Structure formats: structure tokens, C-alpha cells
Amino acid sequence: MMEKRKAYEEKLDAQLKEWNAEIDLLKAKVENVNADLKVEYATKIEALQHKRDIARAKLHELKAAGDEAWEDLKTGAEKAWSEVKTAFHDAAAKFK
Template identity: 45%
Template structure:
């Protein structure tokens, strides 16, 4: 009878040990989820800022005279490229 009880206790101890390991994994997964959500929000905010910047430059273009629009072109191209890169980076990171 003693062997049976020792055997049972051995596996109960293993169950407790494995439960503790699972609890650690859950905590790590939760932290990774929080980190991923923060990264996601940061990427979305960057995209939003780049989009607003480009919209502002396009508004200036709309208001600019025929001679001045050439001066705005380089800034628009740069903003467009930065926005595209931000979107591409977010897609790659979260796909």
C-alpha cells in the first residue's frame, strides 16, 4: 500500500510542477501579447502621422501656384515613400 501512495504522490508532485510551468508560459504569453499590442499601436500611430503629413503637403500643393508646386514635389515624394515604407513594415511585421 505504501508503494501505491508514494507513486501517487510522485505524480501529483509532477502535476504541480507542470502546472507551475504552464502558469509561467501563460504569463510569458500574456506579456508577449501586451508587447505585440504596444508595437502594433506604435506602428499604426506612425502610419497615421505619416499619412497626415502627406495630406498636409498635398493640401499645400492644392493651394500652391503653378511655379511653386515644383518646390513641393520633392517633399511629397519623400513623404509618400516614408508612408509606403511604414505600411510595408507593419504588414511584414504583423502578417
């Protein structure tokens, strides 16, 4: 159980790092668009950052949880992760 938990948490850590890198790339793309699009893109980036922050908070809860609470928290974390993945997918499509 402990190794499975650690592997799961490491996977989520890696995903957070990937999302941080993607947000940085999106911010760089915003620099090269017109003013109207900058506002729209900045709003989308802020929404992504907010969702990422929620996912990060869920990960911290998971890491701090005891074994009994961990399984329950994992379900909430997976829901948050799914929402962030969807948001990133949608944003990436709009930024192309």
C-alpha cells in the first residue's frame, strides 16, 4: 500500500510540474498576440492557474493524510485532476 501511495503521489507531482511548464509556455505565447487576445488569454491562463492550485492543494492533502483518509481523499484528488486536464486540453486548443 505504501509504495503504491508513494508512486501515485510522485505521478501527481510530475503532472503538476508539467502543468507549470505548460502555463509558462502559454504565458510566452500571450506576449505575441494582439491586445484583445491578450486579455482573453490572460483570463484563460488565470483560470488554469486556479485549477492547478486546487489540484496542488488536493495533492498536499493526500500527502498529509493518514492511510484511512488517503483513499477517500484520492477520489477528490482524481476529480480535481480530471478537471485540470480538461481545462488544459481546452486551453491548448484555443491557443493554437
